[in-house]
Amino acid sequence: MGTAALLRAAGVGVGDEVVVPAFGNVEVAEAVARIGASPVFADIDPVTYCLDAAAVEAAVTPRTAAVVAVHRFGRPADVAGLHGVGRRHGLLVLEHRENGASYDETARRRERAAYLDTKLRGVRTPDGGRGHTYQQYVVRVPGNGRPDRDAFARAVRARGVDCRVPVKTPVHRLPEFRRCVSLPETERAAAETLALPVDASLTRREMQRVVSACNALGGPIVVGSTAGFGV
Incomplete structure (x- = not known):
């Protein structure tokens, strides 16, 4: 199931905001826009190139419904930190993974x-x-x-x-x-x-x-x- 379908299944839609990275993966922002929600861009960690949990937390507003973490270049995102933000603010946290290798x-x-x-x-x-x-x-x-x-x-x-x-x-x-x-x-x-x-x-x-x-x-x-x- 794709990002748009997962967000829609969780009840995310028109009027909601979804925090996403701006460093690549335009398809993630497109998926958010496709369901009528607004992509909100947060900064990345300079080492992992993935969403920085502190930056995500700073981007949260009353309209924020979800966060989409993207694993970049084969380096995992700080999923634990992002889930911590999700728990504190009642947000859905999704992971967008790259194609795997053997x-x-x-x-x-x-x-x-x-x-x-x-x-x-x-x-x-x-x-x-x-x-x-x-x-x-x-x-x-x-x-x-x-x-x-x-x-x-x-x-x-x-x-x-x-x-x-x-x-x-x-x-x-x-x-x-x-x-x-x-x-x-x-x-x-x-x-x-x-x-x-x-x-x-x-x-x-x-x-x-x-x-x-x-x-x-x-x-x-x-x-x-x-x-x-x-x-």
Whole structure:
């Protein structure tokens, strides 16, 4: 059963508010809107990229009926903390899970993530944390936010390594859900994060190429410069 159906079955509907993250997963906000309720965006924890329980509590109003927690990049949300908020305010707490992987696939991803953890320089590697399955291996590129991150990504791709920006535009900045709300950790994550390949099928040589491509750049790339391109 999808998020909209679960909310509707619980009696959530027109006039209600549902707290959701703005860092990706626009389909969650769309599900809330589909049943006539209003999505309310709360900030994320900068380590897990999932809803921050304190931010959720601060977003609660008399109209709040539910919270939808999204597990991000294979890292579980703080479900215990969010359920605590739910109990204190009488709210329904739902979990939106990513597609799972087999035990063997998860083990191989963790092995590749551990390799990157020990080898990468110049980027902030993800905090493994309890239960991380590394659906994506998301690093932070230091520097001046989006310009440096985007330049770094272009330079890595130029060296033959696939990488992608996991969340290009937070949901609260999309035209259909535009809100005037302060979400500093969401904005920072959207500007600094980059997903590097950690697929279970990658060979050791391919993983070494990822490390070489990133480490050769020596940190963030200045926009408009030739640094990191070997010229």
